Amino acid sequence: MAAFEYVALDGRGKKKKGILEADSARQIRQQLRDKGWFVQEVQQAQKQRSKNQSQGLFSPGLSVADLALVTRQLATLVGSGMPLEECLKAAADQSEKAKVRSLVLSVRSKVLEGFSLANALSEYPRAFPVLYQATVNAGEHSGHLDRVMNRLADHMEEQQRIGKQIQMASIYPAILTGVALLIIVFLLYSVVPEIVGVISSTGQVLPTPTRVLLASSDMVMRYWGHFLVFCIALALLFHLYNRPIERRTKTHRLLLRLPLIGRISKGFNTSRFIGTVAMLSGSGVPLVEAMRISAQVIANLEIKQRVSRAAVAVSEGSSLHKALTEAGYFRPMMLHMIGSGEASGELDAMLQKTADAENRSVQELITTILSLFEPLMILIMGAIVLVIVLAIVLPIMQMNNMAG
Secondary structure (H helix, E strand, O other): OEEEEEEEEOOOOOEEEEEEEEOOHHHHHHHHHHOOOEEEEEEEOOOOOOHHHHOOOOOOOOOHHHHHHHHHHHHHHHHOOOOHHHHHHHHHHHOOOHHHHHHHHHHHHHHHOOOOHHHHHOOOOOOOOHHHHHHHHHHHHHOOHHHHHHHHHHHHHHHHHHHHHHHHHHHHHHHHHHHHHHHHHHHHHHHHHHHHHHHHOOOOOOOHHHHHHHHHHHHHHHHHHHHHHHHHHHHHHHHHHOOOHHHHHHHHHHHHHOHHHHHHHHHHHHHHHHHHHHHHHHOOOOHHHHHHHHHHHOOOHHHHHHHHHHHHHHHOOOOHHHHHHHHOOOOHHHHHHHHHHHHHOOHHHHHHHHHHHHHHHHHHHHHHHHHHHHHHHHHHHHHHHHHHHHHHHHHHHHHHHHHO
16 A cells, blocks of 8 residues: 545535555545545655655655654654554654655555665655665664664654754853844944934034944945855855865865854764764664765764774774774763773663763853853943943033133
């Protein structure tokens, strides 16, 4: 059976959309006609037009939140002992989003055709990344799919939680910065020219702060469009410069040398890598394969290349501790914990503890930076407003002194 999306008009002429399962589109049309509906369109859900398209831009995708929710539902259903195809159908019925429901039913159709779950998921690489496929494949081969799906759901929910925490923590500073810039532009564009124009019409010599402010205001009014175009052009040139992977790697290497950005980038990427290796290795994926797959979650190309070399070293007989030490960018505490895990035979558990500790360290650093950024922005905005006020008040005081 396959999943089909339909568009039809009910007895009252109201448009209805949905997904049904049948052996052919003809059966779907007959089912809808039996209900007294007028069928407008029936097509196979998430139908792949070609193999190349399935690997590209137009293949269906899922957000991290949707994928985490579907994974948790499947883990719970598989753990209850239900057949896999029924678990997929129940997860599809549970979803409130037509896109998710259609995708899960399409995967179910592949499973009913005889595909393994991992192979069925591989047909939709944008929705289910290689990391996801490898974990499911390991669970199927080990016979503990429910346990592996639960680990995968825990991993995805943790990554989603970390991302949300960072996003929420940065919202207030972003709003504060935007409001401050708008206020300053408004003062320079509207208020300052009007007030200072009245003062300068008296013919008196304006103080230096007032002249500087007038020049700044005039520059904003005349050249704001040019400045905007310049910023867009600069961003475009930076993007074009970094298109070759060699240049992008150099840029990422430079970012790692910056004081705060480098520390955050190293901590974020290494903790994600170690946490992913822990999840895959604990699910039954061989360590070298787990390292190669986990390298794909690393955003920084410099670290990614070093980790890929470390995976080659481990495949040649090196210990994980030694390979990551030679790779660099991993903090000494992480390396000592990994070495301890290898020596005690509890590498999976120690890898997870290492990733959790590094995640906490990075989150604390980001929280500290953002908490310092808020009062800093208030001080900067206050200083700029003080300069503007002084530039307006000084000529008024000068006029009063002359009148006195």
